[in-house]
Amino acid sequence: MPHRVLIVDDAMFMRAMIRDILVNSGRYEVVGEASNGQESVEQYHALAPDLVTMDIVMPQMDGIEACREILKTSPKARIIMCSALGQEALVIESIAAGAKDFIVKPFSAEKVLKVLDSVMVG
Amino acid sequence: MDTSKYLDLYVTECREHLSRMRRGIPSGEEVQRSALAELFRSAHSLKGMAASMGFDATSSLAHRMETLLGRWRDGEAPTAGQSSALLAALDALDSLVDQAQATGGDQGLEEAVELAIRGLDAGPGAPVAGPASPSDRPAPPSPASQPPPVRPSGRAAPSVRVTVAIDPASPLPAARLAVVMNKVREAFPDFVMEPGLAEIQAGNLRSAAFLLPDSPQVKDLARSIQGLSEVSGVSLEREASPAAAHSDQVLVGSLRVQSADLDALLAQTSDLLFQLNAFQSGLPERERRRHRFWLESHRSSLNRLFDQVLAVRLVPFDSLVDRLGRAVRELSGRLGKPVRFEHAGSDQQVDRSVLEKLLDPLMHLARNAVDHGIEGPADRAAAGKQAEGLLKLSITREGEALFVTLEDDGRGIDLEAVRQAAAECGLYSPQEAALLDRDRLLEVLTLPAFTTRKEVSEVSGRGVGLDVVRAAVESLGGHIEMATEAGRGSRFSLVLPSAVTLTRVLVFGWEDEVRFGMPSSQVQTIVDLAVHPLIRQGSRRYLDDGGELLPVLRWGTGRSDGRGYALRIGAPQRDRVLVVSRVYQSERVVILPWGPPLEMVPEWMGGALLSTGDLAYILDGRALVKRDGEDVHVQADEG
Numbered sequence: 001m002p003h004r005v006l007i008v009d010d011a012m013f014m015r016a017m018i019r020d021i022l023v024n025s026g027r028y029e030v031v032g033e034a035s036n037g038q039e040s041v042e043q044y045h046a047l048a049p050d051l052v053t054m055d056i057v058m059p060q061m062d063g064i065e066a067c068r069e070i071l072k073t074s075p076k077a078r079i080i081m082c083s084a085l086g087q088e089a090l091v092i093e094s095i096a097a098g099a100k101d102f103i104v105k106p107f108s109a110e111k112v113l114k115v116l117d118s119v120m121v122g
Numbered sequence: 123m124d125t126s127k128y129l130d131l132y133v134t135e136c137r138e139h140l141s142r143m144r145r146g147i148p149s150g151e152e153v154q155r156s157a158l159a160e161l162f163r164s165a166h167s168l169k170g171m172a173a174s175m176g177f178d179a180t181s182s183l184a185h186r187m188e189t190l191l192g193r194w195r196d197g198e199a200p201t202a203g204q205s206s207a208l209l210a211a212l213d214a215l216d217s218l219v220d221q222a223q224a225t226g227g228d229q230g231l232e233e234a235v236e237l238a239i240r241g242l243d244a245g246p247g248a249p250v251a252g253p254a255s256p257s258d259r260p261a262p263p264s265p266a267s268q269p270p271p272v273r274p275s276g277r278a279a280p281s282v283r284v285t286v287a288i289d290p291a292s293p294l295p296a297a298r299l300a301v302v303m304n305k306v307r308e309a310f311p312d313f314v315m316e317p318g319l320a321e322i323q324a325g326n327l328r329s330a331a332f333l334l335p336d337s338p339q340v341k342d343l344a345r346s347i348q349g350l351s352e353v354s355g356v357s358l359e360r361e362a363s364p365a366a367a368h369s370d371q372v373l374v375g376s377l378r379v380q381s382a383d384l385d386a387l388l389a390q391t392s393d394l395l396f397q398l399n400a401f402q403s404g405l406p407e408r409e410r411r412r413h414r415f416w417l418e419s420h421r422s423s424l425n426r427l428f429d430q431v432l433a434v435r436l437v438p439f440d441s442l443v444d445r446l447g448r449a450v451r452e453l454s455g456r457l458g459k460p461v462r463f464e465h466a467g468s469d470q471q472v473d474r475s476v477l478e479k480l481l482d483p484l485m486h487l488a489r490n491a492v493d494h495g496i497e498g499p500a501d502r503a504a505a506g507k508q509a510e511g512l513l514k515l516s517i518t519r520e521g522e523a524l525f526v527t528l529e530d531d532g533r534g535i536d537l538e539a540v541r542q543a544a545a546e547c548g549l550y551s552p553q554e555a556a557l558l559d560r561d562r563l564l565e566v567l568t569l570p571a572f573t574t575r576k577e578v579s580e581v582s583g584r585g586v587g588l589d590v591v592r593a594a595v596e597s598l599g600g601h602i603e604m605a606t607e608a609g610r611g612s613r614f615s616l617v618l619p620s621a622v623t624l625t626r627v628l629v630f631g632w633e634d635e636v637r638f639g640m641p642s643s644q645v646q647t648i649v650d651l652a653v654h655p656l657i658r659q660g661s662r663r664y665l666d667d668g669g670e671l672l673p674v675l676r677w678g679t680g681r682s683d684g685r686g687y688a689l690r691i692g693a694p695q696r697d698r699v700l701v702v703s704r705v706y707q708s709e710r711v712v713i714l715p716w717g718p719p720l721e722m723v724p725e726w727m728g729g730a731l732l733s734t735g736d737l738a739y740i741l742d743g744r745a746l747v748k749r750d751g752e753d754v755h756v757q758a759d760e761g
Contacts, residue, residue, distance in 0.1 A: 028350065083294065091297035101301050104293045115351040 003031040003120055006047055008040040008063065009033075009055040009082065014105075018053055018082075021109045028116065037061025041069045044077065051116060053080045054099070056090050064094045071098045078119050132175055133482055135443060136219045139164040140212060141444065147208055160189040168215065177228040179235045180218045186242045187211050206455065207241035213448050214238040235691050241627055271756060282340050283359045284761070285331040292352040295328050302330065309343045325521055351723045384431060388712065391428045393729045398424065399735020402644055425733075432712065436471040439517050443468040446488055450513055453492045460499065460510040467517035472524060476618065478600055480526060483591040487528045487614050488513060495532030495612055505609060507531065523600075529613035535606040537563045564604045568592040591616075626710050627730065629701040629738055630689070637738040639730060640689070642708055644743035646697065649688040656684070665690075665699045672699045673749050677725075691743040709733055725749060 005028050009015045015033050022028035033048045036057035038060045044052060050072070056063040063081060070077050081094045082104040091102050100119045103112050143164050146157040165188035167294075170651045172180035187208065194200050214235055286302050288295045307313050334340050344356045364370070402410060402417050410417070447463045454461035472480075496502075496511035503509060512531045517524070540563045545555035549566065558566070568588040592602055600618035627639035628648075649665060656663045656674060663674040665688045672690060675698050689700045711730035724745040730738045 083297070085293055088294045088297050091294055092300045095297060095300040095304055098304075100304075102294070111351060118349045118351055121346075121349060121699055 002027055003050040003116075004029055004031040004047070005116075006032045006034065006040065006049040006052045008035075008036050008043075008052060008058070008066070010058045014055065014082070017107060018112070021107065021112050022116070024109070025113050025121070027113075028101055037063060037066030037069070040066045044070050044074070048074075050078065051120065052077065053082055053103070053116075054079050054094075055082045055101075056087055056094065057084075064090065064097055067094055067098050067099050070092075080115060080119060128175065129222065129226060132171055133170060133219055133223045136168060136215070136222075139168050140215055140219065141440070143578045144209075144212055144444070144447075147205065147212070150547060158191060158195040162188060162195050165191055172228070175222070177218070177222060179231065180215065180222070183211060183215060183218070183238055186239050187215075189696040190242050204242070206451075207238070209451060210241050210455075211238040214453070215581050216444070216448065230688065236660045281333045281360075282336045283331060283333055284340065284344065285329060285353040285355075285357045285359070286347055286353060287329045289352040290328060292328075293350075295545050298350075298352050299330050301350060302353065305347055305350070305509040306332070306334070306343065309339050384434060388428070389714065391424060391431060392712075392714070395421070395424050395428070395731060395735065404737075424555050428712070436473060437477055438471050439468040439477065442477055442484065443515065445481065446484055446515060449485055450488055450492055454511075457492065458498070459492065459496055461496055461513055463513050463515070465515040465517075470517040470519060470524070472618075476598055479594055480616065480618075483594040483616065484515075484526065484528065486591055488515075491528065491532065491612070495530040495534075497533050501533075505533075524618045525615050526618070527613060527615040529610040529611060534608045534610055534612055535564075535567070536608070537606070540564075540566055564606070567604070568602060625713055626708060627713075627738070627740060628689070628708045629706040629732060630687070630704060632703045637706065637732065637736050638702075639711070639732075639740045639741050640700075641693075641727075641740075644691055646692050647688040648705060649690065649699075651684060651686050651688055651701070654688070656688070667699075672697050673750075674699045674701055675746055677746055677750070689743075691747055693744070693747040698750060700743070700746065705731075711738070711740075 005022055007018050007022075007030055007109075009018070012035075015035075018116050019028045019030045019033075022030060028051075031049055032043045036042045036058045040054065041061070042053070054063040054067055058066075061069070066078050067081070070079065075098075079099045081091055082105065083091045083102050084105045094102070101115050103115050143161055146161045146164075169184035169188055171179050172178075172184055190204060190208065214231070214237070217231055217234060221231055222228050234676040272395070276571045284306075286299070288298050292298050303313075313332075327481065334343075340358065344358055347353055348356045381663050386438060397415070398421055405413070422484050443465050447465070450461055450463045491513050492511075496513070497505065497507075499509045502511065514527075514529050516527045516529075518527070519525070537560065541558055544550050544558065544563070544566050545552045549555075551559065568591070588602075595602055595618070598618055600616060603617055608614040626642040628642050628645050629637055629639045632635050647667070649667065654666060656667055657671070658664075658672075664671045665674060666672075667690065673696070674688070675691070686701055686703045689703050689705075691698050691700055691704060709732065711732065713728040713730050725742055727740040727742045730740050732738050
């Protein structure tokens with residue numbers, strides 16, 4: 001059975017790209033999408049996905065805060081941060097907050113899947 | 123600097139110094155002048171080591187000891203008060219080292235340290251208390267209210283150095299390392315990363331190395347790190363443990379093995395030997411000769427392995443003796459009764475689990491002796507005894523048994539009071555109580571809920587009586603032997619069967635090929651029946667051993683032609699004889715207990731693998747004689 005993923009990104013383009021990579025692999029299924037942190041927390045509780053890809057810079061509530069919010073009630077949540085180059089400090093902050101791993105834009109299908117797979121295994 | 127990886131070495135060396143110092147300062151005696159220089163050096167070393175670890179309490183206490191010892195060395199005469207203050211300071215240092223081993227720091231014992239320091243400084247001509255000289259203290263002293271953080275990482279030695287390399291193409295290597303560190307922390311929650319993430323980011327590092335305690339988890343962790351994205355490699359390297367070089371010292375504290383694991387290891391080694399023998403005996407003679415070299419070296423390696431596993435389980439009594447001595451000194455000080463604690467045989471080795479189970483009963487007996495057995499100085503003077511009481515611990519091995527004996531020269535147990543109390547507490551009617559003999563009265567002492575004390579003593583505690591000591595010893599398969607004499611003192615011996623150790627057994631058998639064995643210590647002589655035939659009297663047969671008629675045990679069957687051997691088995695009233703058909707050899711074996719239900723039969727001690735590869739059933743001669751006991755009276759009538 002494919003793993004259920006919630007994709008969080010304020011850019012629909014990015015969401016679409018990630019969705020394609022995941023669905024084409026056959027190992028993942030996208031059960032929901034959110035465009036800001038606040039929405040992602042609500043969706044997480046509603047859908048209880050196996051995995052979340054979380055953009056860092058977003059309006060309303062940013063990714064790090066959303067990450068903290070989700071982990072507060074679901075400490076075992078698997079959250080993978082999506083970052084751009086030059087955001088290393090923010091990524092480290094998210095990891096310290098409990099995010100499991102991260103992927104860096106521009107995305108390559110191979111790298112994204114490797115990160116997701118390792119998080120699902122570990 | 124991270125000093126935690128030196129902790130084991132620190133603990134080991136401190137213990138060496140402390141036990142050397144203790145030998146140099148015998149309780150209640152004058153310190154030998156010649157020993158002073160060495161005592162001074164030990165105190166100095168302790169101070170320096172503690173300061174390097176940042177253990178300020180330990181260091182300043184050692185500094186005060188050093189100062190006092192220095193004054194003695196330079197000619198000042200020690201006072202009695204100073205000697206005992208020095209012993210008290212040694213006890214405090216023991217506790218500090220225990221604390222360091224357990225927590226990685228030396229906080230939490232401020233009161234004891236202050237007390238010990240005050241004792242040391244109290245003597246005449248003591249200098250105003252000051253801090254240790256700055257040159258010995260690289261770490262700035264921290265106020266007791268603000269203990270420095272405990273460093274849990276890598277404390278347990280030996281440790282494994284884990285090196286993780288990040289893919290050079292990784293766009294965010296520091297963030298990647300952060301993921302790695304998170305993984306480590308999931309497996310080892312105490313793990314403290316050095317350098318921290320900020321430094322990693324600033325330094326643009328692409329690899330990280332850290333120390334973890336050596337455990338099976340480390341391999342799993344390495345595998346899971348290797349599975350992460352952008353990790354190009356993980357290597358594990360076992361660090362030479364600093365403690366390993368000192369393994370012949372008292373390192374009991376670093377042993378963390380379940381006894382059951384060692385039992386399993388022992389059993390597996392036995393299996394290997396057994397398989398080797400089976401293999402060898404199945405080979406045609408020619409092949410066996412051809413491969414003799416390899417077969418023999420294989421066997422000798424396995425035998426060595428076997429001995430080594432056995433040796434690992436054994437620890438000397440030293441640590442227990444130290445604890446006991448400390449308790450006695452502390453209590454004798456508190457009660458104002460001078461007591462000299464002597465011991466002998468602390469180098470005897472015993473299975474670790476046995477040692478642990480002996481601590482409580484011995485503590486209890488020692489406290490009882492100081493509290494109730496040994497009189498106060500005034501009473502002792504009136505009885506014509508030395509003011510100082512004597513408590514003596516001796517550990518000896520007699521045959522297959524280990525004797526741990528504690529004796530005092532106090533007032534002894536008042537057996538008439540025991541008799542009276544036995545009646546009062548309803549154990550016996552007054553008529554019965556009047557008839558109890560000495561041995562029975564002593565045994566009454568060990569019955570649950572019996573006590574000769576009317577008042578409750580802070581030290582011995584109410585309700586914790588000899589029954590607890592007896593239960594502890596019996597749980598080890600042993601028993602207590604007691605002796606007491608009014609006005610002269612008491613003696614308690616805890617008699618323990620040797621646990622898993624090498625036992626010399628005599629191997630014998632009857633008509634078939636089955637091998638039996640019996641501890642050689644139980645067999646006194648072997649008599650050839652061809653030379654000394656058995657004599658029949660009534661329903662029993664006897665061996666005439668130089669004019670002494672010894673009953674033959676009804677166990678096993680002799681040969682119909684009357685040939686064979688008679689093994690003379692020692693017994694309390696009269697020795698017995700076991701008739702066997704063959705005597706094979708005598709060798710040292712490990713007697714492994716049968717599991718239930720066979721272990722319920724007292725005559726069966728267990729099984730042992732012989733060097734020939736055969737299994738031997740080991741019999742307990744004493745139990746055989748006991749089982750035969752009802753015939754004693756029959757025999758007595760006849761004889």
